Amino acid sequence: MSPRRRLAAALLLAAALPAAAETAYRWVDKSGHVQYSDQPPPQDVRKFEERKVQSNQGNTQLPYATRKAAETFPVTLYTGRDCGKPCDDGRALLAARGVPFSETKLETAEGVADFKKRFGKEPFVPTLTVGRELESGFSTTAWNALLDNAGYPAGKR
Incomplete structure (x- = not known):
């Protein structure tokens, strides 16, 4: 095959x-x-x-604005083994806004090296990437600003 x-x-x-x-x-x-x-x-x-990965909800169930933003500015959440509440808060913020995202755990030397190579800096979890923009550390204000600038609907805040 x-x-x-x-x-x-x-x-x-x-x-x-x-x-x-x-x-x-x-x-x-x-x-x-x-x-x-x-x-x-x-x-x-x-x-x-x-x-x-989020459960398969099918792209057609997402609002048009969310689908359009996700195509142009995909969202990745970088987490770690001992991240705890900040990572949980980040996931909750993305879920509350209905933002489709992928999550990458930085738990191996290779994962950390890949992060350094891609972004040119030491990883800090949680880190959110929206398209090419990056925000390290959980901050409701900063993360919402990144998502707003990318065109994701506001959702419930």
Whole structure:
């Protein structure tokens, strides 16, 4: 089966999973094929990506303004193992505004190195990226300003 067909099959399978499946994994297997799963990769795989994803609500259920903002300015929340309340508050703010986002945990040396390479600075969690804009540390005012500037609807504040 071609990698493109595997990806399509994985996406169809992911759409059929129950709403409780909120973690997705991506890695490259020994033969060089990219693998996607809701289960952790085999133990011999040392480098993989783990992403928290929202339940599949379907893009058509989102308001037009939210869909448009998400296409142009995707949102990523960077968290860590011991982040606690600030990360919880960040997730709650995004959920209250109805903002679709992906979550990346910075728990490995590779994850931290990737963050440094991408943003040119030491990671601090939580960090919110909206398109190319970045805000480190949870701040309701600063995070709302980033989301407002990107065109995300205000939601309940």
